[in-house]
Amino acid sequence: xxxxxxxxxxxxxxxxxxxxxxxxxxxxxxxxxxxxxxxxxxxxxxxxxxxxxxxxxxxxxxxxxxxxxxxxxxxxxxxxxxxxxxxxxxxxxxxxxxxxxxxxxxxxxxxxxxxxxxxxxxxxxxxxxxxxxxxxxxxxxxxxxxxxxxxxxxxxxxxxxxxxxxxxxxxxxxxxxxxxxxxxxxxxxxxxxxxxxxxxxxxxxxxxxxxxxxxxxxxxx
Numbered sequence: 001x002x003x004x005x006x007x008x009x010x011x012x013x014x015x016x017x018x019x020x021x022x023x024x025x026x027x028x029x030x031x032x033x034x035x036x037x038x039x040x041x042x043x044x045x046x047x048x049x050x051x052x053x054x055x056x057x058x059x060x061x062x063x064x065x066x067x068x069x070x071x072x073x074x075x076x077x078x079x080x081x082x083x084x085x086x087x088x089x090x091x092x093x094x095x096x097x098x099x100x101x102x103x104x105x106x107x108x109x110x111x112x113x114x115x116x117x118x119x120x121x122x123x124x125x126x127x128x129x130x131x132x133x134x135x136x137x138x139x140x141x142x143x144x145x146x147x148x149x150x151x152x153x154x155x156x157x158x159x160x161x162x163x164x165x166x167x168x169x170x171x172x173x174x175x176x177x178x179x180x181x182x183x184x185x186x187x188x189x190x191x192x193x194x195x196x197x198x199x200x201x202x203x204x205x206x207x208x209x210x211x212x213x214x215x216x217x218x219x220x221x
Contacts, residue, residue, distance in 0.1 A: 009025060024109075
């Protein structure tokens with residue numbers, strides 16, 4: 001059984017204030033893998049897509065179909081950001097299926113970082129659409145007395161956003177471990193693989209859809 005939580009592998013520049021954990025290393029691996037996949041899928045693009053290019057185009061189309069209904073006319077502009085979120089979280093969730101690998105999304109540092117990035121981008125989009133003063137004014141609607149409550153509600157978004165993904169990934173891993181310890185014959189390898197793949201894909205979808213929703217709400221003021 002793996003130790004719960006991220007494990008420190010080494011320290012950056014030997015400074016104990018800058019630990020490098022196994023989840024951070026695997027997050028880097030996921031980033032490198034995505035870069036290689038993107039390069040391979042686009043290096044020899046054809047009018048009639050096949051192989052990786054076909055898969056990449058299906059992925060791009062699927063993401064656009066999620067963005068456009070919620071933020072009409074801005075799908076292609078937001079595609080790089082939202083698509084990266086979907087791809088990074090999806091692959092990060094899946095690497096946990098590899099024996100002895102702690103998936104990056106089971107580390108609160110990773111999910112909180114993602115939540116904060118979504119938080120910053122959503123508010124940037126809101127200010128870009130409504131102007132800085134107009135956007136801030138929106139927090140005082142419908143009555144000014146709600147201004148502090150609306151601010152607190154916004155500050156809670158990255159916390160709830162990140163804890164949802166973190167909790168589901170860690171909780172799923174704990175449940176699987178307990179089932180294997182109590183009754184290893186109940187969950188054969190194929191079912192275990194299906195559970196990991198399914199849960200990983202669903203959690204990536206949920207996180208990405210919430211990110212789109214936050215941006216859409218911010219733009220609406």
